[in-house]
């Protein structure tokens with residue numbers, strides 16, 4: 391039993407040396423998405439922590455294994471949609487992403503794991519409608 395505990399402690403210490411730092415690339419304001427104020431407010435509050443170059447990191451973001459999850463969420467999130475570089479997407483890409491955003495706010499986004507720790511990021515029905523209307527898409 392004791393050796394198992396020692397093993398776990400050693401492991402926890404060891405993984406702290408695995409780099410998993412989220413870096414916010416320098417923002418280019420002209421590339422950031424432009425949307426009505428009420429839309430921006432929702433995106434910034436509920437989406438920017440994974441889909442932008444302005445990720446706000448909690449204190450535990452530098453502690454493994456939490457750091458691994460956060461790093462992965464932000465990397466994947468930015469790959470799908472990065473609101474900080476929205477204007478570098480082609481018209482076709484934007485259209486596709488708006489379609490995905492329309493669908494994602496039904497249930498998938500923000501990520502459920504994230505919502506457990508950021509309860510105020512959960513979208514109300516009203517906020518979901520604001521985002522959906524803004525995308526200009528309709529259910530099919």
Ligand code: HEC
Pocket residue numbers: 433436437438439440441462463464466467470471487490491492493494495498499500501504513
């Ligand atoms: C905690 C991090 C996090 C937050 C917050 C978050 N996302 Fe995501 N998002 C992700 C990750 C990770 C993926 C990739 C999921 C995958 O590959 O399975 C993703 C994928 C997506 C996708 C593409 C995949 C799909 O579902 O169609 C869209 C669109 C999206 N997010 C929109 C949003 C919007 C809009 C918000 C805010 C309301 C938001 N996300 C908040 C992490 C996040």
